[in-house]
Amino acid sequence: MIKQAVTNFLGTKFERDVRKIQPIVDEIHRHEDRLKHFGEEELQAQTEKFRRVIHERTHELAEKIAELKETKKRTESASDRERMAMQIGQLEPELHTATQEVLDELLPEAYATVREACRRLMNKDIVVRGHDMQWDMVPYDVQLIGGIVLHQGKIAEMATGEGKTLVATMPLYLNALPGRGAHLVTVNDYLAKRDSEWMGTVFEYLGLSVGCLDATEPGTAERRAAYECEITYGTNNEFGFDYLRDNMVHGLADRVQRSHNYAIIDEVDSVLIDEARTPLIISGPVGREDNKRYGEFNAQVSGLARKQARLVNALLAEAEELLGRAEGEEGDQDAWYQLGEKVLLAHRGMPKNKKLAKLLQEPGVRKIMQRVEADYMREKRLHELEEDLLYSMDEKGHQVHLTDQGLDTLSPKDHEAFVVPDLSQVFHEIEKDESLSTDEKRAKIAVQEREYAEKSEKIHIIHQLLKAHTLFERDTDYVVENGQVIIVDEFTGRKMAGRRWSDGLHQAVEAKEAVTVRGETQTLATITIQNYFRMYDKLAGMTGTAETEEGEFHEIYGLEVVVIPTNRPVRRIDQDDVVYKTKREKYAALLDEIERNHTRGLPILVGTTSVDTSETVSRMLRRRGIKHNVLNAKYHEREAEIVLQAGQPGAVTIATNMAGRGTDIKLAAGVVKCSVCAIDAQQPSFGRFREEADLDGARANEFGCNDDPPCGLVILGTERHDSRRIDRQLRGRSGRQGDPGSSLFFLSLEDDLMRLFMAERLAKIMDKLGAEEGEVITHPWVTKAIERAQKRVELTNFEARKRLLEYDDVMNQQREVIYDLRLFALEGGEDLKGEVWDMIRDAVLTRFDEYVPETEHEERWDLAGLKNRLLLEFFLHCPELPDENSLDTALEWEDRDAVADYAVERAETAFKKKLEDFGEEAERILSYIFLYTVDEKWKDHLYDLDQLKAGIYFRAWGQKDPLVEYKKEAYEMFVDLMGDIRTTLADRLFKAQMMPPQPMRTPRITRVSGPTLDTTDEGYAPGAAAPAARGFAPTGVAASAQAGPPTGVSDAAAAAAGVPAAARGPSTLVTNRGEGPAPAKPVSTGDKVGRNDPCPCGSGRKYKKCHGRPGSPPL
Known part of the structure; x- marks a missing residue:
């Protein structure tokens, strides 16, 4: 009560936010009054004036940072480079702060300039996506408020139809002035292309360049030019994948993105919340091909699903008999309990069974099922009950579990077919067996590893097939x-x-x-949506529905939500939900409502949650002879045409999750009856006086304006979505810019949301209400229960997104280190040479520590072993160290540090000699070897992290936090990765040899694996580097199918040399969002050993660590 009183006195948080912004709006108007008298050229000169002011206030800091970066690039000393990096890290935030202060001061005049430009463009003919249009927009005051909020780095919640597209022009213009780029992120390519052309009219009038990513191809000069524009439009997928591709290229000139300065995300809830559960992934083909095995096992799993269906139907038949006994013999608790067990078993076996759904509607049945489930879970005996099934399902967790009976059904003759051996125990027994030689032990271990891998793979395939048949x-x-x-x-x-x-x-x-x-594919590069957008110095967003997710926006992104008032009051009537017992009753009532409104001549939008539901409603409407349009995943090509017709009188449109499609449904003439609505007149428009309504209160009630509006767009929902936000988005399609309308949701107790998350409460409510078949339920208890269920689902989904981010944060720290290393390689200079030398020194010292342990006495130092290892691995000749058969001993090297210094000195001498041998090509060769090594090892590391994450959740069974365990092991793996990179880099660099140019051969057409390319000679495309440009080859790498091309060599040449797509770069790789062509399959000449498979030699090690290592002898 006190909180409500304070709110009534001070206003809501959002009202207070708007009051704080109002003085800035007033200042914009004062500047606008002055700008009205400017001539055309004088108004357009405002842009250059703003740039000049920004430059004067920030150029000293910017020049100091640029000078430090250039000096750092030429500095060889590691300590000096580190000191300069720290200075740059301190100055860049200062530059950002100084720039933002200037922009804040310029905001009123800059926004007034944009508004005046819009006014002068009125009625100008423009072409947008091939359609002739006239410019007819000047920002309202509420749009100015929205623009100010976006500049402040917050989320502006603006209702549908309030002109968010125009709002973005003002903060984009202002934040593009410093010249570091301003990005507008959309949810689909149509909006990116449309808005860049549409709003580009204003930007180009004011002298700013505009680019669109989705009008260009990835990795091209056109894509780079789009980023170089002062304002860039594009989809979130293109921005994210371009970042990943930029960190896979082999030349600095191939990068397309520049700094992440400022971004506005349109439909921010869709991008940062709905899309956030799926990370962006660029993948390439894996080493093995087991596609046929899915087809082989599919018949078995399909038969298993049919057998389970018969089993569940038998259980339900028994349950129906028990129900008759329980109802006939009042007080027979045993019958009721047995009934609960049968129904629970059927529910775990096939939760969407129609007979089960009907049985659960009987009074008391659902309640006894929940009681039985609670008893078994409390006693931890649920698994015992489930053993009567072939498999059990958990719809909420989206999991399926194969029981022992199911395994026996799949393999009746071999009960051990799916029993995975305990490798640690098996290995221990093999090691203890003294009758086996070392080679025999290795061979037995290799056999056990292969058996383990085969069984694990078989179980994995069957489990995925089972999920496909039951959950999807x-x-x-x-x-x-x-x-x-x-x-x-x-x-x-x-x-x-x-x-x-x-x-x-x-x-x-x-x-x-x-x-x-x-x-199957393997991850080559990945990042979550959250971590990509958190790289921006300033981030803002706009949407029609953000308030319900305000907590997540603040916790994950540090973004504050501000609700912007509508320009005109909302006239939509949101009616209470109507709930029926069955879907059949629900659909019958829905069709009656559609028919009623259709005969009244009102446009109707029916919102569904799936393609299947939309087609079910469509079939019913066809049977009633009602013409309609369907907009779902199958007919999305007609989206613009369907939306255009949706506002016509009597139009019926069925749409799957219409929310977020980015196009307004504009009402045709005659759909709106009054020029000033009676509902509208009850409160004034923003910043205006109250208008006189066409109808008085009595007449408005007579026409049903306050409960069943006779005009406007009618929204009918077929069921509630898991998220309240999606429901609000659907409702928001009606009532744009003060248009009238209504919304109503039709629900049934068989809907997934009600069935999965409201079962217990609904069972009690239904029993209390005693609802009969066909009766509508509109009790407040049900409405509140629906809201509680949605909140529970939202919380579950939020925890899933947060957990994904917590795991990706671990990888993100590692990714930043790796991508920084790649940038060293791409930029070259002394910075690169210094980094390479640091790695070589660390690699040599690592080997030194292995042979000369600090804890061992000098008599136990293996200096001969160190000498041989350095020679074999790095080609380092250390004559001062003793040989195995030498009479010299380690006693001559009493000082351990002296041995280390000697080894490092020999490595430094060899490194400098190599650079001299490489001559002018030294920097390019260093860059190539560095990039190829980092990319190869990072790819393997990502694969290992995926495997770690897949099994880390089982640690919870041992009372350990999976996240803590993941962080610990991922860190240890990263330490190993960096050591592996250092050693491999040193190995390849010291073994690299300059080779003479290859002689020219007769031109021939070369077939390459990948996109169609017509190439001649050695596979070099026209304009590519000549063969002499690759006048070097790391020994053991050039002949390897895993080798990547040197910088400057075309993809065609690399492909002709047998280089895989992963090594060539991102152009032929595939993403998980549809960008890029599918990777071409390499020609197979026999069984291929996967990099992570056991080595066929029987050593017991992975192939990549044994005969799969570059330079290893062939098998």
Whole structure:
């Protein structure tokens, strides 16, 4: 009560925020009055004036930073470079702060300049996406407020139709003035292209350049030019993948992005929340091909699912008999309890079974099932009950578990087929067996490793197939088109062509649908949406629905949400939900409501949560003879046309998750009856006086304006989404810019949300209300229960996104180190030479520590072993160290530090000699070897991290926090990675040899694995570097199929030499969001050993650590 009184007195937080901004709006108007008298050239000269002011206030800091960077590049001393890096790190935040202070001062005049430019462009003919239009927009005061909020680095919540596209022009203009770039991030390529052309009219009038990423191809000069523009539009996927691609290139000139200065994210909740559960991934083909195995096991798993269905139907038949006994013999608790066990078992085996859904509607059945489940879980005996099934399902956790009976069904003749051996115990027994020689032990260990790998892979494939058959539904989670499985976005209803589920799940769904099973891929580069956008110096966003996720925006991104008032009051009537017992009753009532409003001549938008539901409603409407349009993942190509027609009188549009599609439904003439609505007149528009309504209060009530509006767009929802925000977005399609409208949701107790997250409360409520079949439920208890269920789901999803970020934060720190190393290599100079030398010195000292341990007495130093190791691994000749058969001993080297200094000195001499031998090509050769080594090791490290993450959750069974364990082991793996990089880099550099140019051969057409390329000679494309440009080759690398091209050599040449896509760069790799062509499959000449498979030699080590190492002898 006290809180409400304070709010009534002081206003809400958002009202207070707007009051603070109002003085800035008033100042904008004062500048605008002055600018009205400016001539055309004088107004356009404002841009140069602003730039000059910014330069005068910041140039000293900017020049100091540039000078330090250039000096650091030429400095060889590691300590000096580190000192300069710290100075740069201190000065850059100062420059950002100084720039923001100037922009804050310029804001009122800059916004007034944009507004005056919009006014002068009124009625000008423009062309947007091939359509002739006239400029007809000048920002309202509420749009000025939204623009100010965006400049402040906050999220502006603005209702649908309030002109967010125009709002963004003002902060983009202001933040582009320093010349470091300003980005506008959209949710799809259509909006990026449309808005860059549409709003580009204003920017170009004021002298700013505008680019669009989605109008260019990745990695091209055009893409780079788009980033060089002062303002750049693009989708979140393109921005994120360009960052990953930039950190895979082999030449500095191939990078396209510049600094991450300022970004505005349109539909910020869709990008930062809905998309945040899936990281951006660039992948390449894995070493093995086991696609056929998914098809082989699919028949078995499909048969298992059919057998489970028969088992569940039998359980339900028994349950129905028990129900008759329990109801007939009042007080027979045993019958009730047995009934609960049967129903619970059926629910765990097939939760969407129609007979089960009908049985759960009987009074008391759901309640007894929940009681039985609670008893078994409390006693930890649920697994005993589930052993009567072939597999059990957990819909909430999206998991499926194969029981022992299911395993026996899959392999009735071999009960050990799915029993994975305990390798640690097996290895221990082999090591203890004194009857075996060392080689025999290695051979036995290799056999056990292969058996373990085969069984694990078989279990993994079957588990993924089982998930595909039980948890993933066609036309809900995915669609099948042209022989391909295409994922459907659960939030937008859009098809996500090119995106694939990971870990073999997509292959399992492909096998289930009997389409071609494509190969698995391996992660080469990845970043989460959260960590990408957190790189920006200043981030802002705008959406129609952010308030419900305000806590997540603040906790994850440090973004504050400000609700901007609407320009005109919202006239939409949001009616209470109507709830029915069954879906059949719900659909019947929905169709009656559609027909009623259709005959009234009102446009209707029916919002569904899946493709399947939209097509079900469509079939019902066709049977009633009602014409309509369907907008879902199958018909998205007609989106613009369908949305254009959706506001016509009597139009019926069925849309899957219409929210966030970025286009307004504009009402046709005649749909709105009054010029000034009676509801609208109850409160004044923002900053205006109250208007006189066309109808008085009595007439408005007579026409139903306050409860059942006779005009405007009608929103009808077929079920509630898991998130309240998505429901608000659907409702927000109606009532734009003061238009009238209404919204109503039709629900049933069989809906997924109600069934999964409201079962216990609903069971009690239904029993108390005694609802009969066909009766509508509108009790406040149900409404509150729905809201609580949605909050629970939102909390679960938030925890999932937060957990993903916590795990990615570990990788993000490692990724920053690796990408900094790559930047060293790309930029070259003394900085690169110094970094390479530091790595070589560390590699030599690592070997020194192995042979000359600090804890050992000098008599136990293995100086001969050190000498041989340095010679074999790094080609370092150390004549002063004793040989194995030498009479000299370690006693001649009594000082351990002297041995280390000697080894380092020999390495430094050899390093300088190598640089002299390389001559003018030294920097390019260093860059190439450095990049190739880092990329190869980083790729393997990402694979190992994926494997670690996949199994880390089992640590919880041992009472350990999986996240803590992951951080600890990931750090240890990263230490190993850096050591591996240092050693491999030193090995390859010292073994690299200059080679004479290859003689020219008769021109021939070369076939390459990848995009179609017509190449001649040695596979060099026209304009590529001549063969002499690759006049060196690291020994043991040039002949390897894993070798990458030197900087300056074309992709075609690399492909002709047998270089895989992963080594060539990102142009032929595939992303999980549909960007880039699918990787071409290499020609196979026999069974290929995967890099992480056991080495066939029987050593017991992984192939990549044994005969798969560059320079190793062939098998």
